[in-house]
Amino acid sequence: MTETTSPILQLKNVEKHFGSNRVLRDVNLDVERGSSLVILGGSGSGKSVMLKCALGLMTPTAGQILFDGVDVTHDQGKTREAMRARIGMLFQSGALFDSLTVWQNVAFRLLNAQKMNRSRAKERAIETLKKVRLGASVADLYPAELSGGMQKRVALARAIITEPDLIFFDEPTTGLDPITADAINDLILEQVNALGAATVTITHDMASARKVANEIAMLFEGEIIWRGPASQIYDSGNDYVDQFVHGRADGPIQPAI
Amino acid sequence: MSHASTSKRRGFPNPIAWIGRSTIGLLSEVGKLTNFAVRIMAAAFSPSWNFAQIWKQVIAIGFYSLPVVGLSAVFIGAALALNVYTGGNRFGAEQFVPNIVALGITRELGATITGLMLAGRVSAGIAAEIGAMKVTEQIDALKTLSANPFRYLYAPRFLAACLTLPILVFVSDIIGIMGGWLVSVFGLDFDSTTYLRNTVDFLTMEDIVVGLIKAVVFGAVIATMGCYQGSKSKAGATGVGRAATLSMVGAAVLVLAANYMMSTLFVNIGI
Numbered sequence: 059m060t061e062t063t064s065p066i067l068q069l070k071n072v073e074k075h076f077g078s079n080r081v082l083r084d085v086n087l088d089v090e091r092g093s094s095l096v097i098l099g100g101s102g103s104g105k106s107v108m109l110k111c112a113l114g115l116m117t118p119t120a121g122q123i124l125f126d127g128v129d130v131t132h133d134q135g136k137t138r139e140a141m142r143a144r145i146g147m148l149f150q151s152g153a154l155f156d157s158l159t160v161w162q163n164v165a166f167r168l169l170n171a172q173k174m175n176r177s178r179a180k181e182r183a184i185e186t187l188k189k190v191r192l193g194a195s196v197a198d199l200y201p202a203e204l205s206g207g208m209q210k211r212v213a214l215a216r217a218i219i220t221e222p223d224l225i226f227f228d229e230p231t232t233g234l235d236p237i238t239a240d241a242i243n244d245l246i247l248e249q250v251n252a253l254g255a256a257t258v259t260i261t262h263d264m265a266s267a268r269k270v271a272n273e274i275a276m277l278f279e280g281e282i283i284w285r286g287p288a289s290q291i292y293d294s295g296n297d298y299v300d301q302f303v304h305g306r307a308d309g310p311i312q313p314a315i
Numbered sequence: 316m317s318h319a320s321t322s323k324r325r326g327f328p329n330p331i332a333w334i335g336r337s338t339i340g341l342l343s344e345v346g347k348l349t350n351f352a353v354r355i356m357a358a359a360f361s362p363s364w365n366f367a368q369i370w371k372q373v374i375a376i377g378f379y380s381l382p383v384v385g386l387s388a389v390f391i392g393a394a395l396a397l398n399v400y401t402g403g404n405r406f407g408a409e410q411f412v413p414n415i416v417a418l419g420i421t422r423e424l425g426a427t428i429t430g431l432m433l434a435g436r437v438s439a440g441i442a443a444e445i446g447a448m449k450v451t452e453q454i455d456a457l458k459t460l461s462a463n464p465f466r467y468l469y470a471p472r473f474l475a476a477c478l479t480l481p482i483l484v485f486v487s488d489i490i491g492i493m494g495g496w497l498v499s500v501f502g503l504d505f506d507s508t509t510y511l512r513n514t515v516d517f518l519t520m521e522d523i524v525v526g527l528i529k530a531v532v533f534g535a536v537i538a539t540m541g542c543y544q545g546s547k548s549k550a551g552a553t554g555v556g557r558a559a560t561l562s563m564v565g566a567a568v569l570v571l572a573a574n575y576m577m578s579t580l581f582v583n584i585g586i
């Protein structure tokens with residue numbers, strides 16, 4: 059623990075191609091400990107792909123990924139497992155296990171990797187469900203019996219239950235009503251402020267971005283083209299960012315049709 | 316690069332290039348499947364078995380296959396008896412019906428028919444289930460939660476299939492022989508007691524064991540193929556459907572190929 063001030067996650071010149079589709083071209087991104095970073099970017103710009111590369115679910119075509127100063131780009135063994143034990147991930151689609159009940163989903167890591175006993179794990183799951191504004195009554199339902207927004211919140215509970223050091227939220231408030239969305243924003247802030255986690259949040263919701271972010275970065279054409287404090291997002295001086303945050307159809311970013 | 320030559324090439328692919336490409340594709344597929352099989356077996360034989368998962372799969376693969384296995388066996392046994400009777404009739408060998416039915420069912424048909432039916436029911440089912448998990452990112456979620464899909468998903472299915480197939484084949488042997496008996500006694504005027512005594516006296520332990528050994532291998536083939544195709548399923552309903560089809564066809568062909576190889580082996584070593 060000599061380098062406690064170094065970034066918890068670093069992406070260095072990361073490229074990811076699918077055949078001739080060069081999704082990530084040269085991504086450089088540092089995530090500082092205890093900070094909340096929001097990533098903006100058009101649909102299909104590669105935000106989800108970037109998170110999957112960081113987690114080792116996809117191998118980058120080129121470049122390096124460092125977690126806590128250790129290169130995990132190609133590691134398949136203990137180092138990557140140790141990294142994953144410290145990262146929480148909310149998938150854009152939720153990715154709940156549909157053969158397991160809600161509480162078994164939320165407590166999955168406790169039950170499997172940590173071998174916690176079932177009654178204790180269930181208690182923890184119900185506590186965590188409360189944080190995402192879901193009652194104990196949903197604990198024994200299956201994901202298919204929940205609404206889309208409820209599934210998202212269950213997935214969120216699963217991502218935060220072990221209080222990880224780094225949490226990725228892929229569109230946490232999409233599909234939620236404004237009140238629940240704001241409760242989720244508070245929850246993300248709590249992870250950062252009370253628990254000292256670092257968070258990376260992908261969102262299209264500017265209200266949410268302004269509320270949770272310390273810093274905002276924008277991904278465009280496979281590169282991070284702008285990064286700055288959240289307070290500067292409306293006067294970034296960057297035409298691309300301006301167009302994006304004001305949601306204008308005309309400007310340098312051409313809608314792909 | 317004249318236009319004529321490119322359009323010609325598009326219409327009729329160069330056969331040599333096509334053969335080359337297919338061969339390379341096939342070899343690389345065989346390599347990937349082998350690698351996958353080795354990883355499943357490594358997970359299946361490392362002791363830290365997930366008994367809850369295995370039991371769930373034994374019920375799904377074994378118990379719910381009983382009706383289809385039983386029905387196929389009874390019809391195969393019946394048809395076999397009928398054909399052996401008509402064929403044997405030509406040189407007065409009708410009395411061998413019980414022996415040939417018993418031998419054919421235990422050494423070949425019981426296992427092969429069960430293997431083929433389960434290539435459809437079980438292999439395609441596993442491929443569809445794993446494929447759906449793949450395309451909804453559940454496999455990715457498993458990995459991020461430190462659960463190895465080989466241990467958590469594939470090995471329990473593999474073990475359950477290897478354990479239940481022999482039981483199903485044994486059931487299929489009994490019901491298949493019963494199918495032959497039904498036709499012989501009620502359709503061909505055989506004496507019931509004589510038929511059964513002939514069967515029991517004639518069959519050896521080896522005949523039955525041969526079928527059961529084949530069953531274990533078929534179970535391994537069926538589960539591996541289902542998990543393999545499912546785990547590389549492409550997104551969408553068509554992707555999952557394709558994974559199910561490929562796994563069914565692949566498992567069926569491999570079951571028949573493995574059956575032939577094992578039959579050869581058993582004949583050569585004299586059991």
Ligand SMILES: Nc1ncnc2c1ncn2[C@@H]1O[C@H](COP(=O)(O)OP(=O)(O)OP(=O)(O)O)[C@@H](O)[C@H]1O
Pocket residue numbers: 076079081099100101102103104105106107108150
């Ligand atoms: N497994 C894959 N195979 C091939 N191409 C992929 C794969 N995953 C993503 N892509 C491609 O990568 C590009 C970026 O996808 P990604 O899901 O990262 O977009 P995104 O920025 O998250 O968009 P959204 O805001 O709509 O979620 C898309 O063009 C997509 O087609």
Ligand SMILES: [Mg+2]
Pocket residue numbers: 105106107150228
């Ligand atoms: Mg996305």
